Amino acid sequence: MSGWRSREIRSFRSACAGIAETLRGERHMRFHLVSACIVAVLAIWLRIPRSDILWLLLAIAFVFTAELINTAIERTVDRISSDIHPLAKAAKDAAAGAVLVAVIFAAAVGAIVIGPPLWRVCFQ
Structure with missing residues (x-):
């Protein structure tokens, strides 16, 4: 048991x-972390319901996961060869594309969940 x-x-x-x-x-990972902290502060300040906070947490986790995988792919490709190769570029571009998809999803979730309450507080 102790070995496990x-x-x-x-x-x-x-x-x-x-x-x-x-x-x-x-x-970019540091930027995502700062963004997540800002979203958390806004969610608390605006008293976002728990069910909506779950969407925010999902979006944050999705972005962090995509960025971690992107970093792993980029570093692995760089380690294998320093030569520029079309397949290496395609792998790195696809990984970066995954981060972009995650960020667009997170921005949409943020706009849907935080946008209306923030609008009410700021403009009504």
């Missing part, structure tokens, strides 16, 4: 290290 527990703890620490490394090394 120690492996799980190492896996958890490695996952946390991967997130921390991505935050340190990727400007």
Whole structure:
């Protein structure tokens, strides 16, 4: 049992290290984190219902996950070869496209969930 527990703890620490490394090394991930914090503050301030907060959390998790996968793909491609290759470019572009899809989804969720209450507070 202790061997299993120690492996799980190492896996958890490695996952946390991967997130921390991505935050340190990727400007876009830091931007996503700041954006998520702003959304959280707005959700609390506007007293967004719990069911809508779940949508916000889903959107934030989707963006973070896409950015982590994008970073993993970019670094793997860079590690394999420093040569410019059409397939390497296609892989990196597709991974970046996944982040873009996630960000568009998150922006739409934010506009739907936070937009109307924010509009009421600011303009009525």
